[in-house]
Amino acid sequence: MEHPENDSKYTGLTVNSGVAQPPSVNPYLNLRPRRKPLPPPSELVEGIVKGDITALARAVTLVESMQPAHQAVAQEVIEKCLPHSGNSRRIGITGVPGAGKSTSIDEFGMHILKRGGKLAVLAIDPSSERTKGSILGDKTRMEKLSVQNDVFIRPSPSAGSLGGVARKTRETIVLCEAAGFDNIFVETVGVGQSETAVHSMVDFFLLIQLAGTGDELQGIKRGIMEMADGIVINKCDGDNVDRAKLAAAQFRSALMLFPPTESGWTPEVLCYSGYYGLGIAEVWDMIDRYFEFVQGNGYFDERRRKQARYWMYETINEQLRNNFYQNPDVQELLLAKEQRVLSNELSSFIAARDVTDFYFKMKNEK
Numbered sequence: 423m424e425h426p427e428n429d430s431k432y433t434g435l436t437v438n439s440g441v442a443q444p445p446s447v448n449p450y451l452n453l454r455p456r457r458k459p460l461p462p463p464s465e466l467v468e469g470i471v472k473g474d475i476t477a478l479a480r481a482v483t484l485v486e487s488m489q490p491a492h493q494a495v496a497q498e499v500i501e502k503c504l505p506h507s508g509n510s511r512r513i514g515i516t517g518v519p520g521a522g523k524s525t526s527i528d529e530f531g532m533h534i535l536k537r538g539g540k541l542a543v544l545a546i547d548p549s550s551e552r553t554k555g556s557i558l559g560d561k562t563r564m565e566k567l568s569v570q571n572d573v574f575i576r577p578s579p580s581a582g583s584l585g586g587v588a589r590k591t592r593e594t595i596v597l598c599e600a601a602g603f604d605n606i607f608v609e610t611v612g613v614g615q616s617e618t619a620v621h622s623m624v625d626f627f628l629l630i631q632l633a634g635t636g637d638e639l640q641g642i643k644r645g646i647m648e649m650a651d652g653i654v655i656n657k658c659d660g661d662n663v664d665r666a667k668l669a670a671a672q673f674r675s676a677l678m679l680f681p682p683t684e685s686g687w688t689p690e691v692l693c694y695s696g697y698y699g700l701g702i703a704e705v706w707d708m709i710d711r712y713f714e715f716v717q718g719n720g721y722f723d724e725r726r727r728k729q730a731r732y733w734m735y736e737t738i739n740e741q742l743r744n745n746f747y748q749n750p751d752v753q754e755l756l757l758a759k760e761q762r763v764l765s766n767e768l769s770s771f772i773a774a775r776d777v778t779d780f781y782f783k784m785k786n787e788k
């Protein structure tokens with residue numbers, strides 16, 4: 423091709439002859455094997471109960487899928503796994519970003535694996551942005567656990583409503599237990615509502631805190647502290663030890679002002695270092711003592727029963743909401759009403775009543 427700009431008299435940029443670029447569309451795309459057909463539920467259940475990780479992972483993928491066909495299989499698998507579930511310690515772990523959750527889970531996990539048993543690490547993280555980051559982050563931060571045989575690490579189901587994400591994690595707990603995982607960690611980042619969701623599915627709720635600049639207690643919502651069965655101050659190492667101990671004392675005195683817990687257990691405050699592996703055994707001794715205590719006084723079973731009831735209502739709420747919002751006629755009407763509310767032609771309450779009336783009428787006619 424003629425390139426006037428390559429003329430020796432041309433004073434602008436010159437163009438070099440290039441190399442052929444690869445096609446932008448993968449020529450082998452259509453040669454890829456088709457997706458495997460859905461395995462029958464009974465086959466998955468059989469695999470899960472035998473402890474087959476591949477079957478477990480496939481079932482969890484179905485639980486997380488939005489497709490109705492996948493959901494149908496998933497629900498059947500869960501139902502068949504239920505009689506094999508329940509036999510585990512479910513431990514929720516929360517803390518603000520950077521508190522050291524991943525680093526600590528690696529140490530805690532290795533500590534309990536030494537005693538035998540299997541560990542599943544699940545997460546609840548309803549924000550898609552972080553999910554992408556934390557998959558990468560957790561792979562590197564949980565470097566000891568991620569190469570163990572008896573460990574199943576699963577990042578949070580991808581973004582959706584918190585209720586939806588939490589339900590999937592709860593269902594995944596059932597599958598993991600059926601596969602023989604007798605220790606379940608559910609991690610969540612300590613900002614927002616996800617702690618409540620995690621609290622509603624675990625037996626023990628561990629709050630990881632950091633020693634700060636003296637105003638530790640201000641940043642933490644009271645509600646989260648009230649949910650905690652144990653508070654641990656991480657990064658108690660190097661020249662941070664004194665500050666960590668001070669923070670622990672502050673937490674202890676703050677906890678004394680709280681009303682007694684439902685379980686009768688007094689939450690303990692401990693210092694440790696996840697990174698250097700200091701004080702890990704002490705944290706775990708506390709958790710052991712808690713389980714002994716609540717199994718003795720019956721609170722363990724009571725909490726699980728209450729959680730089961732909670733999840734029944736949560737699931738109903740979610741299904742009602744989905745049924746409403748996913749109805750095409752409702753969607754159309756909603757859009758129209760929304761416009762009128764935005765332009766001040768209609769009050770929010772009347773608009774809401776119009777749409778719900780329409781929905782109830784439609785349901786009654788069916």
Ligand SMILES: Nc1nc2c(ncn2[C@@H]2O[C@H](COP(=O)(O)OP(=O)(O)OP(=O)(O)O)[C@@H](O)[C@H]2O)c(=O)[nH]1
Pocket residue numbers: 517518519520521522523524525526556559563611656657658659694695696697698
């Ligand atoms: N000095 C010290 N640093 C620690 C300790 N535990 C974690 N860290 C460091 O703190 C940083 C955050 O640790 P992570 O384990 O990724 O924290 P995280 O809570 O999982 O953070 P997110 O996944 O972002 O929510 C990392 O740079 C760790 O190396 C500890 O015990 N001592």
Ligand SMILES: [Mg+2]
Pocket residue numbers: 523524525556559560563
């Ligand atoms: Mg992390």
